[in-house]
Amino acid sequence: MPGPLSDPQVADLLDRETRRRDTTLQLLASETPASAAVRATLTSDLGTKYAEGYPGARYHGGCEVADEVENLAIGRAAELFGADYVNVQPLSGSVAGLAVYAAFAQPGDPILALGLRHGGHQTHGSRANFSGRWFAPIHYGVRRSDERVDYAELRDLALLHRPRIIVVGGAAYARSFDFAALRTIADEAEAILWVDAAHLAGLVAGGVIDSPVPHADVVTLATHKVLQGPRGGMILARAEHRAVLQKAVHPFVQGGPSMHSIAAKAVCMREARTAAFAAYASDAVAAAQRLGAELAGHGLRIVSGDTDLHFAVVDVSGLGMSGAQAQRRLDSAGIVVDRSVIPFDSRPVSEGSAIRFGTPCAVLAGLGPTAMPDVADWMVRALAAEAGATQHADIRREIRLRLGG
Numbered sequence: 001m002p003g004p005l006s007d008p009q010v011a012d013l014l015d016r017e018t019r020r021r022d023t024t025l026q027l028l029a030s031e032t033p034a035s036a037a038v039r040a041t042l043t044s045d046l047g048t049k050y051a052e053g054y055p056g057a058r059y060h061g062g063c064e065v066a067d068e069v070e071n072l073a074i075g076r077a078a079e080l081f082g083a084d085y086v087n088v089q090p091l092s093g094s095v096a097g098l099a100v101y102a103a104f105a106q107p108g109d110p111i112l113a114l115g116l117r118h119g120g121h122q123t124h125g126s127r128a129n130f131s132g133r134w135f136a137p138i139h140y141g142v143r144r145s146d147e148r149v150d151y152a153e154l155r156d157l158a159l160l161h162r163p164r165i166i167v168v169g170g171a172a173y174a175r176s177f178d179f180a181a182l183r184t185i186a187d188e189a190e191a192i193l194w195v196d197a198a199h200l201a202g203l204v205a206g207g208v209i210d211s212p213v214p215h216a217d218v219v220t221l222a223t224h225k226v227l228q229g230p231r232g233g234m235i236l237a238r239a240e241h242r243a244v245l246q247k248a249v250h251p252f253v254q255g256g257p258s259m260h261s262i263a264a265k266a267v268c269m270r271e272a273r274t275a276a277f278a279a280y281a282s283d284a285v286a287a288a289q290r291l292g293a294e295l296a297g298h299g300l301r302i303v304s305g306d307t308d309l310h311f312a313v314v315d316v317s318g319l320g321m322s323g324a325q326a327q328r329r330l331d332s333a334g335i336v337v338d339r340s341v342i343p344f345d346s347r348p349v350s351e352g353s354a355i356r357f358g359t360p361c362a363v364l365a366g367l368g369p370t371a372m373p374d375v376a377d378w379m380v381r382a383l384a385a386e387a388g389a390t391q392h393a394d395i396r397r398e399i400r401l402r403l404g405g
């Protein structure tokens, strides 16, 4: 069978992407390289199987194997996360979220979510996203004093506005949530409690942080972040929400599912039960805490002082630069991070005053907690020089050698 090499242009691009990853330090919070088993599954014949509908109720013929694959993935997710109801069809984390809105809210309904500038996510009521256009978002935030979620404010807002849904989770909030307290608030306000666990799911699976599943009405996740699975989403919920969520995913939001991705989700959930996975998840958090502490030792400010997760937000405004500028300097030295905002940031989101680093890829590349002093050293040296400086070539070389590339 001809591989991608039969297309020289694409083959060249794929080679370059592999080389880029192998020779630079991926400090991204949202990405992980999937295992060989997950990747092999993604190239299987299931990739071209049409299986619109659900197991036992498909619109297409020849779905007997697809049905078994989907049921296997559902069973594994139910066991791994202790969920009553599972939907493995969402094509991404955002699409899983869209289905949750569709299941529980009508256009114009109030929703209460963590603000984007306080670490939330654009699908939690940002105006650029459907969630901010079709619903009436109210945002809770973090306190100025300790940059942690203010549960008293959240409760006041919930009782005042009576949102249909309280959304918990974010893309740049590095602290754990008090799910039990949130459940109490949601009950008082008679709201649906939705935990968007896109970033949290892998840490929950690895047993490193508390699970939102016993407390939330519905939990969405992304399978391609810490969980190390294929690009995709998933929904977990209490049994009572089964009917609305089934219809919301299909046919309201999606047509046919990606069956190869569902098979790969099953594979990654089996891998997530291993001791090796638990060690990786725990190392990812320990490494993020260590790297944060090392950077703080070099005078950088970690938003909220620390992290409970696999990433942290680092305020670089004290260096007299924006997050975007810091990102470019690090990139020039072969260190790949995201830019971010800090709470109450005066810079636009496109610039930000912070970078967000994540540790899963580094841990998987062999750079665990004990390597973090060296990583901090590379970062601090990289931040001190303009993009393109000769010092950056030196750092690049050191990183490449360390990665064995």
Ligand SMILES: *Cc1c(COP(=O)(O)O)cnc(C)c1O
Residues within 6 Å of the ligand: 030, 091, 092, 093, 094, 095, 097, 120, 121, 123, 169, 170, 171, 196, 198, 199, 222, 232, 233
């Ligand atoms: C990553 C993320 C998503 C969306 O994931 P996609 O798969 O890119 O759509 C949703 N919510 C949060 C909080 C995220 O971090």
